[in-house]
Each structure stands twice: as C-alpha cells, then as structure tokens.
Amino acid sequence: MCTLEKRGDLFLLTLTGDDEHRFHPDTIASVLSLLEQAKSQSTRGSVLITTAHGKFFSNGFDLAWAQAAGSQTGAVNRMHQMVESFKPVIAALFDLPMPTIAALNGHAAASGLMFALSHDYVFMRNDRGVLYMSEVDLGLPLPDYFAAMFAAKIGTGIARRELLLSGKKIKGEEAVALGIVDSAAHDSVEGVVEATVSLGESLAAKKWNGEVYASIRKSLYPGLCAMLSLTAKIAASP
Amino acid sequence: MCTLEKRGQLFLLKLTGDGEHRLNPTLLDSITSAITQIRSDPSSSQSVLITTSDGKFFSNGYDLALAESNPSLRPVMDSKLRSLVADLISLPMPTIAAVTGHASAAGFVLAMSHDYVLMRRDRGFLYMSELDIELVIPPWFAAMIRMKIGSPAARRDVMLTAEKVTAERGLEIGIVDFSCGSAAETVEGAVKLGEELVRRGVDGHVYGGMREALLKQVLHTIGSNESVSSRMRNSGSKLCQCWSGWLTICDFTNKSLSFARGFGGIGGILWYQLDMNAFDEDLDVYDDESD
Numbered sequence: 001m002c003t004l005e006k007r008g009d010l011f012l013l014t015l016t017g018d019d020e021h022r023f024h025p026d027t028i029a030s031v032l033s034l035l036e037q038a039k040s041q042s043t044r045g046s047v048l049i050t051t052a053h054g055k056f057f058s059n060g061f062d063l064a065w066a067q068a069a070g071s072q073t074g075a076v077n078r079m080h081q082m083v084e085s086f087k088p089v090i091a092a093l094f095d096l097p098m099p100t101i102a103a104l105n106g107h108a109a110a111s112g113l114m115f116a117l118s119h120d121y122v123f124m125r126n127d128r129g130v131l132y133m134s135e136v137d138l139g140l141p142l143p144d145y146f147a148a149m150f151a152a153k154i155g156t157g158i159a160r161r162e163l164l165l166s167g168k169k170i171k172g173e174e175a176v177a178l179g180i181v182d183s184a185a186h187d188s189v190e191g192v193v194e195a196t197v198s199l200g201e202s203l204a205a206k207k208w209n210g211e212v213y214a215s216i217r218k219s220l221y222p223g224l225c226a227m228l229s230l231t232a233k234i235a236a237s238p
Numbered sequence: 239m240c241t242l243e244k245r246g247q248l249f250l251l252k253l254t255g256d257g258e259h260r261l262n263p264t265l266l267d268s269i270t271s272a273i274t275q276i277r278s279d280p281s282s283s284q285s286v287l288i289t290t291s292d293g294k295f296f297s298n299g300y301d302l303a304l305a306e307s308n309p310s311l312r313p314v315m316d317s318k319l320r321s322l323v324a325d326l327i328s329l330p331m332p333t334i335a336a337v338t339g340h341a342s343a344a345g346f347v348l349a350m351s352h353d354y355v356l357m358r359r360d361r362g363f364l365y366m367s368e369l370d371i372e373l374v375i376p377p378w379f380a381a382m383i384r385m386k387i388g389s390p391a392a393r394r395d396v397m398l399t400a401e402k403v404t405a406e407r408g409l410e411i412g413i414v415d416f417s418c419g420s421a422a423e424t425v426e427g428a429v430k431l432g433e434e435l436v437r438r439g440v441d442g443h444v445y446g447g448m449r450e451a452l453l454k455q456v457l458h459t460i461g462s463n464e465s466v467s468s469r470m471r472n473s474g475s476k477l478c479q480c481w482s483g484w485l486t487i488c489d490f491t492n493k494s495l496s497f498a499r500g501f502g503g504i505g506g507i508l509w510y511q512l513d514m515n516a517f518d519e520d521l522d523v524y525d526d527e528s529d
Binding site: 099120152155179203206208209213215216219220 | 368369370372373374375376377379380381384388389390391393394397398399
C-alpha cells in the first residue's frame with residue numbers, strides 16, 4: 001500500500017503497487033501513520049519526498065467503495081467519511097517539520113491532486129500524467145478545505161478556473177505555465193524523482209530547524225490552516 | 239538616527255549613519271516622530287514620502303542583540319513597528335522606498351510598507367531571514383507578504399527558503415517596481431517618481447483611504463485595540479498627537495470622517511498572541527485577491 005524509507009536526510013514516502021492509489025479509509029490511515037512516523041523521526045535537515053508507482057500518483061477517493069455501500073445514503077456516508085478522514089492527512093503535511101516535495105510519477109486527480117498540492121514543491125513529468133479535478137465532471141461538490149487549498153496555492157483566477165471549473169486534464173507544461181506545479185522538466189519517472197532528490201538534498205543542506213520551518217509554512221496559509229485546525233507556534237520576532 | 243528633509247512637495251526620510259539601521263525602540267520612535275511631522279504639515283495631502291538610508295543597509299531588521307539582553311523589549315519593538323506600518327498604510331500621500339542597501343526581516347517589511355519600491359541592482363537584497371536564524375515569522379509580516387507578492391510559489395520562496403531577493407528577482411516577483419544602477423541613481427529615480435506623482439495631483443486623503451481599503455487584511459492582522467488606543471490618547475502619545483494634528487487640518491466632510499474613523503480604529507498599538515483558530519475564515523478563504 002505505502003512505504004516509508006530513509007535515504008540519508010531524505011524520507012521517501014511511496015504509494016506502492018500498480019493500481020490507482022485511491023484514497024480509501026485504509027490507505028488514508030496508512031499514509032497518516034507513515035507521516036506521523038516521519039514527524040517523530042525528523043531532525044534538522046530532514047526532507048520528505050512523496051511519489052508513487054505505476055500510471056497514477058493518485059486518482060482520488062475510492063468511489064467504488066462508496067457505491068458498494070449499497071444505498072444512496074450509505075454511499076453518501078462513505079464519501080463523507082473519506083472526506084473527513086482525509087483532512088488529517090492534509091493537516092499532517094502542512095504540519096510536518098521538514099520541507100516536502102511531491103514527485104508526480106503519473107496522474108493526480110481530485111483528492112490525489114490535493115495530496116500533491118499539500119507539499120511545498122510539486123514536480124511532474126513532461127511526457128505523461130495529468131492534473132485533473134474530476135469533481136465538476138462527476139457532479140461531486142467540493143469539500144471546503146479543497147476550495148481553501150486552491151485559494152491558498154494557486155495564484156491566478158484563470159488557473160483556478162481552468163483547474164476547478166473546466167474539467168480540464170492539465171499536462172506538465174501547462175501546469176507550470178499556470179503556476180500549479182514548480183517543474184515539469186523530465187520525460188521519465190526516474191528524471192522526476194532524481195530532480196526531487198536533488199532539490200531535497202539542497203534543502204536538507206540548509207539544516208533548518210523543522211519546528212520553525214513548519215511554523216513559517218503555516219503562516220503562509222492561515223485561512224487553510226485555520227480550517228485544518230492547525231495553530232502555528234506564534235511568538236513575535238524579534 | 240533619521241532625518242527629515244522637504245524638497246518642494248517631497249518629504250525625504252533618511253535612516254542615517256553607516257550602521258545596520260536596526261529597528262530598535264529609539265529608531266522606531268524617531269521614524270514615527272518624522273511621520274507625525276509630515277502629517278502635521280499643511281500641504282501634506284499634496285505631497286509624497288520617500289524613505290531611504292545611508293550605507294550598506296536599508297534596515298537589517300529588529301535589534302535582536304538588544305532583545306537578547308532585554309527580552310521585555312521584544313514586544314515593544316513589535317508594537318512600535320506595527321504602529322508605524324499602520325501609520326504608513328494610512329498616510330495621506332503616496333510613499334516610495336528607495337532601497338539602497340540590504341533590507342532584512344522587519345526591514346524588508348518596512349520597505350514593503352511603501353507603495354513603490356525602487357532598488358539598486360548592483361548590490362543588496364531583500365531577505366526574509368527568519369528561517370535562517372530560527373525565528374518564526376509574525377502573522378502580520380506574512381499578511382504583508384501575501385498582499386505584496388501575488389504568486390504563491392514566490393511567497394513560498396521568500397518565506398520558506400529565505401531567498402535573498404535581488405532587484406532583478408524583485409522585479410520578477412513584483413515586489414520591486416524599478417531597479418536602478420546605483421544607490422545615488424535609486425534616490426534620483428525615487429525623486430523623479432515622486433515629482434511625477436506630485437504632478438498628478440491626487441487628493442492625499444482619498445489616496446490614503448484607498449490604500450487602507452486595499453490593505454484592509456494587513457491592517458486586520460496588525461490588529462487594533464480600542465482600550466489600548468484610548469490609553470494612548472490619555473498618555474499624550476505621539477500617535478494621538480498626530481491624530482489631533484490631522485483633525486485640525488481636515489474639514490469635516492463625509493470623506494474625512496470615514497477616513498478618521500478608519501484611522502482611529504487602527505490608532506491602537508497592540509501586542510497579543512494570535513490564535514489561528516480565531517481567524518475570520520471568510521476573510522481569508524473567500525478573499526481571492528490576497529490568498
């Protein structure tokens with residue numbers, strides 16, 4: 001399902017297997033547990049890189065599991081359960097006392113894209129993989145913290161419209177142009193991962209204090225963090 | 239400490255001497271006093287403020303050494319700078335920072351508190367140094383950065399990588415308006431821009447009111463406290479001196495009154511622990527322009 005590996009200063013979180021890495025209560029719990037592990041083992045200079053195997057980074061919530069409830073009410077309840085239990089995963093990423101980098105091996109859709117955007121840096125491939133907010137096509141309402149993520153991380157009205165309202169499948173080059181991702185310079189999985197490792201190592205070399213880093217990160221996104229019930233450690237400088 | 243010069247309709251505020259112009263209580267009081275003087279000038283609403291400095295630094299931030307030796311001065315410096323920035327935000331005239339040297343942390347915020355930033359391109363950088371020196375960034379600093387830098391990635395670079403922003407990079411991320419060849423050329427450029435703004439003949443009171451409206455979210459985060467501001471009025475602070483000075487020079491049209499109300503609301507000095515949970519979510523979530 002997912003693994004956490006340590007390579008020097010770098011924590012590598014991988015969603016394993018060739019499936020769509022859909023977020024389902026079990027996968028959500030696993031990812032949350034691994035993030036907590038990374039947090040507890042963090043030191044100065046730690047960095048997290050998140051990636052996945054196969055064609056998908058993550059294709060969002062497990063809608064099939066929701067439908068398997070057998071009734072309309074059951075399905076809605078299961079959807080609600082996933083939306084609510086996913087929030088702590090996002091919160092954990094915003095709270096993580098180290099820089100975070102998402103290395104997109106493939107498609108990131110809906111909550112899978114939220115997962116990616118919760119990282120400080122997002123790299124994707126040039127040749128494969130799209131970003132896709134499927135909600136508008138599926139007729140699913142957007143959770144409040146998803147909307148807040150967009151407001152926080154995506155700077156222009158045009159980019160937000162393209163991603164949220166147009167149902168567009170956005171490729172690497174356009175994602176960079178719209179300011180949604182930091183880089184889409186590589187034509188292979190190995191290329192993306194190598195680039196993120198390189199960035200990770202340069203960030204690790206700064207040996208920043210992780211608690212201070214997390215605090216500054218949270219002060220970058222106060223609206224979203226308030227929604228995630230995250231309080232930054234606040235004392236005035238000096 | 240700082241000098242104030244008037245050149246035609248331009249006010250030139252200069253942080254003097256070859257030091258780092260650290261924002262300790264004395265320098266902050268000195269700058270605030272100069273702003274008060276500017277406000278009480280009868281022609282202030284047709285003027286322009288240019289802020290610059292001598293030497294290698296615009297300002298290297300708060301006086302951290304002083305805070306180390308006397309921790310009770312930390313909140314004092316913070317509240318004085320909040321008050322000064324609120325003062326600059328409501329100032330009834332365009333403001334220009336001629337950044338002729340390094341501006342770090344609180345010094346960077348001071349530069350950003352001006353409407354226009356001109357910067358030399360041969361040396362010097364803008365630098366949110368906090369991450370590198372293990373200090374958290376106050377929410378109101380972050381609010382200013384969110385207001386002045388449009389791209390989330392650039393905000394992240396400035397705050398979360400402690401990027402040393404040169405004039406060229408500053409132009410790219412929209413935090414610098416013009417880059418100039420040298421320190422002297424930067425001041426010259428600011429003077430030229432100032433003269434152009436004077437020529438446009440805007441009503442300073444309307445201008446100041448509009449700037450406050452634009453920076454409403456920053457002011458909200460800087461905070462105001464009515465009981466503190468009334469205490470300040472009673473103690474005859476510089477802030478309330480400029481409040482009454484301003485009242486004597488304006489006529490009581492509707493415009494002036496709503497401006498006065500706005501200024502009064504910000505008139506307080508406040509230092510308080512900010513609980514993120516108490517943030518007005520609507521203000522942050524739905525205000526697309528500044529998030």
